[in-house]
Amino acid sequence: MKLDTIITGGTLVTAAGKTRADLGIRGERIAAVGRNLASGNRGAERIIDAKGRYVIPAGVDVHVHLDLPFMGSKSADDYNTGTKAAARGGITTVIDFAIPYGKETMNRAVDNWFKKAEGIACVDYSFHGTITDYRRHLREMPSLIERGIPTAKEFMIYANMGWQSDDGAIFSTLEEFKRLGAMLMVHAESCGVLDLLMARYDNPKDKRKYGVRLHNMTRPHFIEAEAIQRAITWCEVTGGKLFIVHMSTECGADLVKEAQERGVKVLAETCPQYLVLDDAVFDRKDGHLFASQPQIKTKADQRRLWRGLRENTVSNVSTDTCTCTLKHKSIWKGDYCKIPMGLPGLETMMPLVYTHGVLKRQLTPEQFVQKCCTDPAKVMGLYPTKGSLDVGTDADIAIIHPTKKTKVDWRKMETNADWSPYQGWALAGFAETTLCRGTVIVEDYKFTGQNGYGQFVPRKNPGNL
Template identity: 35%
Template sequence: MDLVITGGEVITAGSRGIADIGVSGGRIVQIGGDVPIDASTRVIDATGRFVIPGGVDMHVHLSPAYIPAGVGPGGVTPTGDQALVDDVLAWADDFVSGSHAAAAGGITTIGNMTFSRSGEAPVEAVERTARDAAQDSIVDFVLHPVLLTAQGMAEQVEQLAAAGCSSVKFFMMFDSFDAEAGDYVKVLARAGEQGLVTMIHCEDACVVGHVTGQLVAAGHTHPSNYGRSRPAYAEAMAVARAVAYAEATGSPIYIVHLSSQGALEIARQARARGVPVFVETRPIYLLFDETYLDGEDGGLYVGNPPLRSAEDVSALWSGLSGGGIDTVCTDHAPSLKADKIGPGVDITTVAPGMADLETMLPLLYTEGVRKGRITMEQFVEVTSTNAARIFGIYPQKGTVAVGSDADLVIWDPAEPTSFDGSSTHSRTDFSLYDGWEIEGGPVTTISRGAVVYDAGEIVAGEFRGQLVRKATGSATADNQTIHIGGDNDEQ
């Protein structure tokens, strides 16, 4: 046995119990009973701690490592037709700093939004990014091809499926969406045929464009107006359209970073009548309401969609415990402070996004589990298991079971400590959570049997993450899962 974890309380989406775990060749080979230990076995005592499956965060933005020398992250000046792509590629973290933040935050699989460069087919962007990430990442990764145009893209879906992709992504918030909506629906139809899930950013471009224009004309351009520039009804109507596309095609959709009660209700009703709709939300919509946008530093809290009302916040928490929301993923899109507040930054130029890879699990645990809003099993479900299932990588990822990858987090339910963003691994230069009380977090993070983070330090050594390909024949996957408390558990 390469690694044995003793005495921890093993928690999956459906079970919990104290059991030892044996790891060999990067996989879990035994749960419960007497796990054999020899001279070369590394033993980790997890007594008094939880052992949970590593987080599966299917929504991150890490820049591939080709930002030109001399141009800082966040500072790329876009030119010509490539402006949009170059601009969105300029996040503060690459696969080195981003994967370090993930490991330190208890996340062992990341799903990166993968943008094509000009003239590059989506499958080429996936292959290029996979090479980069395989050198730089210390956690495993999934790559989501992002389509900034739909023209000719339905024909590319088969190639993407053959390359091991489990998804495509597009944005309804871009001005080009409406002109190409018919082509996007063709992409969605083809994706469903090929077993891919389509990730959709749901905000209506016309509404957002019009309302933003009105605010600019009236001189209301300070970032404190950001919430008004992207109203909740723009999200609700986009979700309604996306749901209708899913209904028309029968193809599954995954609504990224859903933020509001009305949109959630539309998705929930669709699901109740059998439309294949999955819903993701994001930490900021659970942890902050729209009043955070009001201050002078309101720009720091800007994401797309924007922060919503206190009623929306509580509706999302209910969605996590009572159904309707499948996953909490970071949308880790780290910007720098100067791009979010300060001179020249207004509602049309503020950089959306923030770092959350290192903070999502500890904060969801603190605000969710410790405050009794969700159970520990639900915490595992929404941060790991559901994402692995939706994206076709379960039970390789997303659970603690014999045969699964040994992606494990030893979680310490600790006394409250004050959070200090300056000690984190992201290259962003601010945190929304400085001074917040945090009541627990990962002490050890294990990726395919290798300890990559331990006691506050990255210890990955030569270990590198791998591209996780969609499982084939996953229809029987559920039957292969051996739960704690089942036949394999002798306690």
């Protein structure tokens, strides 16, 4: 069989183990895995030397916000810069949330998000629905599933944006999704006490005194834990599938673990910012830059979340990328309620998890691949097309150097962010080479792909790990 590209001499790392083998690609798929693929005359047009490198399935980020309108502006990374950043970070599939505005239907929101991506995305993409009005939106879920979108999110906060779902909404959605085979994703923060705490400090004196630290002070750990507990209750009694997005707390991870041990179908992701940053960032002069919802927690939470990844309580790592520029963040002017929330993340997720996970012996290389590439594909219904190195699957591959570190510098990155939460950090695990469906899109750490190469990937059967 003729091969188009052969990756030789590398160590293949999958969730299942490491092997020294070559990898042959024909068209968009992996066509052969074995020794000495380049020795016979296979007529390959391209040989990629991966000696001394790890060859892994490219990353799958199931939680991004690109080109998202919010707080009077929009996120600074669109489908072009965001997916270029993804490629450099070794990620070739992103899943974004199509959010209905005003009285829009979920299908209309998905149409809108297709328009944002088509013609400019550089890696593959998919969407989640967003349910902001379950009485109208639930009816649309069968048609979303038909479009290859078997997941949708509800927010337990954001009444002010008109997005909030109450217990009845979450209960009804889980009941209906069970029937349909869909999975409900939930932003779990408890609004009642959160709103009360925010009102308590809603005066100029406290805002001046505490500044951005009010962001933490109004969101104690129980804000997330109580909401996770409640969502788990509705999941348990309905038998539906639940996915907690951006879980940030130790107590949240404990609740998820206990529920999983009872057989409740609940999964939870976490994000790099909760694994490698802690609330000391809010004492910095530029602490407002680090504001996100939920907010960055403590070192104890970090340790619990790493353990959660090792013991599979935490299903995967996602970025929750929502890029704000310095100018955008500066509109807060001392009032933490006005900070545009969110962090850039696509370019640094895999390097952060590799460097702080694998090189600090918190994860094995196999676990790193499992939690950034394979399990996210599994839980979102993309596996084995994505997240695998098996013959017949998409040739989505990242080649990384196991130890070589480079310093993070936003000036040299593809993201539109004009700062980085990790500026100056020395990280290994950036993609030296990235392939998306057989095409090289990063070479020698630089993006070399094409605008519009990325395709929509339909999904089915989510929620299985």
